[in-house]
Amino acid sequence: MRRRFAFLIFCIAFATMQRARAEGGSMSLSPPGTVKAGNAFAIQTTGSGQAVLYIVGLGQVIGRDVQLGETTFFPAGVLYNAGHYVAILVAGSNTDNTAFDVVPASRPASLSFLARPSRLSVGLHDGISGCVYIFDAYHNLITAPTSVSFKLSNPSGAAQERAVVAHDGVAWTEVDSTAKEGIDKFKAQVDEVSSTRVVEQVPGDPCGLKMSATQSGKDIELATTPVRDCSGNAVPDGTIVTFTETYGGDQSTVDVPLKRGIAQVEMPAHDGATISVASGVVMGNEIHWR
Amino acid sequence: MLRPSSTPQAAVENLGDKIRLQAWGNAYASLDNKAQFTESDFEHDLTGYHLSLRTYATLESFEVRPLHASNNEAEVQLRIHWSSVVGPFTDTRNLRVVRNGDRWNVDWPLVKRSVVPPQVIAVNYLRWDVIYRGSGDDWGVQDVEAPHVRIVDMHPVQRAEGVVVLGELLNEDVVPAYVSVRATLQSKNGSPIASEGSFDRISHILLPKQVTPFLINFPDANLSDVGSIRMEPMSSLVSASADPVIEIENQQLNPAPGASVTGQLVNQSGQVVNIAHVLETLYDKTGQVVWVADQYTDRALLPQTPVPFDIHIPEDLARKVSSERTIASTYSVGGFQ
Amino acid sequence: MMTSIGSMLVIFSVLVVPVAGWAEQAAVRVEPSNLHGPRTLQQETATAVIRDYLQSWQSLSSALEQNRAELLDQDFVGTAKDKLTGTMHEQAALGIHTRYRDRAHDLQIVFYSPDGLSIQLIDNVEYDEQIFEHDKALTMQRVHARYVVVLTPTETRWRVRIFQAEIE
Incomplete structure (x- = not known):
């Protein structure tokens, strides 16, 4: 408690001293209340003689030698980082200061x-999300409410559009993936x-996975029909299809990648063998070989 | 220190010592049937005709076991224990030993080099290449999505050596994935007990829709202390090839005692596979994973040439096993997998 | 609205009770999250974000007082880091340094992006800003400001990517 009281006294004393100094030196400064980032602005000073003017904030620090009693001009592009600033006028032991803000x-x-x-995968509700942060030319976040449009379009021209108002510089949306595979463009636009x-x-899991078997010498030639997902999109080549042949306690397994839409393999022909096909967690049909 | 080869057993022990010392010339010179093959054939029979695990293996120890003997001929089993970067493997040879005066010489049963008939094998399976995002802080710039993978089965079991977490992981994406799984055992109050990753009992590269088993060991952990398990499957994009395709033929589940899964790997592609890792997922009647066993082949897989495997199943689990699934991941010099 | 110390004496007499000494930690009040995104925020994540954000004030304070940009590395990234680094170089060139001491934070997480890669929070913060020209104190301000902050995850922690004061 004693420390807090001491701090209060220190603050009051410091502030009083600052004001006394400024009054003693008869100088002051008047920056604008707010400055738009990157815009030109001016600070009017009073008094006479030379002084140094500092503009100090977390985003920028600027120093200028000034003639008291004159207006100091800051051209466009000098002060551009949004935030809270203090303008301090220093002439010898005299100082004066005023706070102002730079807005985006x-x-x-x-x-x-x-x-x-x-x-x-195709056909996912709210499967795609977009989130946009909006910046001005100086990379300040534009926090004023701003209209944003999101558009997901596929090569055939079909599009899903959303209009959203950004709050505190950010806007977001979610859209569905479509039933058709392909490369879509997702665009966010502000002005x-x-x-x-x-x-x-991309296609989803295989749907209705089916194979057929034909005799080929001592082997069985197994081949799937073209593998498609439940929306009819062709499952991409390279996808693994597993063939398993079981006969009299023995088993043979082959993981075969799809090639030109189908998976094909030759396995030994055994009377009474059961052959199954699967891809990932999706099971296909079974064949009992006689 | 070599002994005089005055008995069949001493002759085989001497041969074993020469092999350990990689004194191929001396070992070859001591053979009774050396006229049937060259010294180079003999050396490559033991170290591999193609680059394989054998090429870099070192002889750790060997055992000699007399099988039967007569005055002039004997049969002796030589079990050579090799040590390799992925663990030990054993080479068992039954040797005929013949008497030449007061010395005995080994008749070496050479495993001949497999010869693949000259042919052209057309390979046009897919290959995936990845261009990764560069370094730098380009926030918001889109990167290539990591593959989507999913744990489709997982459960812990208590073993004498600790807790083991078993399961299966599926690559449900349309691109290949480099995968691993990390498990963290948590106590009943939620504090972590131990965290371990899958290392060698998993197939790290999964093609689209491919499933791998995984086994994670927690030595000295006790399942009764575990309240929950946090699983973290990890995946990243990786360049890969759908070739070579390995067929697993004639798999057989052999019951206890000495329970095992045996079968043959057949390389259906045209390139030599230098190392193959066979992973065996063992299921009970309900389809739950009861164990994951593995083996590396010590010989290279030549095209269309069957290579046997024999994977041991723990005795206490053997009677629970109802079915199995075998996958093989491969490594080829200059290849992807 | 920011207020300089010269016109804050009356307010100070009201606020003096919660104001702590230099070495003491700032008072922190966390409002319940008011998310306008679709993603659920886990309590663990919220706790980590607040912890890392408050830690960033310590880094910022040390860095600007000593004009040592490397002290920002742990807690700042992207635009926020670039701007603070620029400020430090300008301070050093002019022979000044600043002492920032956060006194009180009133925090609310307002947005968690659907991809989980950014979190936005609003901090109604009260801090002291003391400006030195070499070793001479030029001014001391007590500032109330509304900060819009965006943090993004890195390997081990959340880092401040956007750090911007707003007019209250």
Whole structure:
């Protein structure tokens, strides 16, 4: 408690001393209450003689030699990082200071567009998310409410669109993946500024996996029909299809990648063998070989 | 220190010592049937005709066991224990030993080099290449999505040596994945007891829709102390090839005693597979994984040439096993897997 | 609205009770999250984010007082780090340094992005700002400000990526 009281006294004394100094030196400064990031502005000072003017904030620090009693001009592009600033006038042992704010420019210049995922299965509700942070030309977050449009479009021209208002510089949306595989474009736009991401929609799990068997010498030639997902998209080549042959306590297994849409393999022909086919967790048909 | 080869057993012991010392010339010179093959054939019979686990293995120890003997001929079993980077493997040869005066010489049963008939094997399976995002803090810039993988089965079992977490992992994506699984045992109040990753009893590269078993060991842990298990499957994009395809033929579940799964690997591609890792998933009648066993082949897999495997099943689990599933992951010099 | 110490004496007399000494920790109040995103925020994540954000004030304070940009590395990334680093170089060139001491934070997490790769929070913060020209104290301010902060996850912690004061 004693320390807190001492601190209060220190603050009062410091502030009183500062004001006394300023009054003693008859100098003051008047910055604008707010400055738009990157805009030109001016600070009027009073008094006479030379002084140093500092503008100090977490985003920037500027120093200028000034003639008291004159207006100091800061051209466009000098003070551009949004935040809270203190303007301090220092002349010998005299100082004066005033706080002011730099606010983001209202015109968007860039977007940070976080779109996920870049690849997903077809037919997923709200499967694709987009989140956009809006920045001005100086990379200040534009926190004023701003309209953002999101658009997911596929090569055939079909599109899902969402209009969202950004709060505190951020807007987000979710859209469904479509039933058709392909490379879609996901675009976020604010005024004339846009950012595009690619979303690859890929086939889902195989659906109705089916194989047939034919005799080929001492072997059975096994081949699936073209493997498709439940929406009719062709499952991509390279996908593993597992053939398992069981006969009299023995078993043979082959993991075969799809090639040109089908999986094919030759396995030994054994009377009474049972052959099954699967891909991942999806089971296909069974064949009993006679 | 070599002994005089005055008995069949001493002759085989001497041969074993020469093999240990890699004194191929001396070992070859001591053979009774050396006229049937060259010194190089003999050396490569033991170290591999192609680059394989044998090539870099060292002879750890050997055992000599007389099988039967007469005055002029004997049969002696030589069990050579090799040590390799992925663990030990054993080479068992039944040797005929013949008497030449007061000395005995070994008749070496050479395993001949497999010869693949000259042919062209067309390979046009897929290969996946990945271009990764560069370094730097480009926040918001899209990266290539990591493969989606899913644990489709998992449960812990208590073994004498500790807790073992068993399960299966599926690559449900359309791209290949490099995968691993980490498990953390948590006590009943939620505090972590131990964390371990799958290491060698998993197939780390999974092609689309491929399933691998995994086994994670927690030595000295006690299942009764475990309240929950946190599983973390990890996946990353990796360049891979769908070739070579390995067929697993004639798998047989051999009951106890000496329970095992045996079978043959057949390399259906045209390139030599230098090392194959066979992973055996063993299921009970309900389809739950009861064990994961593995073996590395010590010889290279030549195209279309069967290579046998024999994977031991723990005796106490053997009667629970109702079915099995075998997969093989492969490594080829200059290849992807 | 930011208020300089010169016009805050009356307010100070009201606020003096919770104001702590230099070495003491800031008072922290965390409002219940008011998320406008679809992703659920786990309590563990919220706790980690708040912890790492408060830690970033310590780094910021030390870095700006000593004009040592490397002290930001642990807690700042991207734009926030670039801007603070620039400030430090400007301070050093002008022969000044600043002492920031956070006194009180009133925090609320307002957005967790669907991909889990960014969290936005609003901090109604009260801090002291003391500006030195070489060793001479030029001014001391007690500042109330509304900060919009975005943190993103890295390997081991959440780092501040956007750190921007707003007009209250």
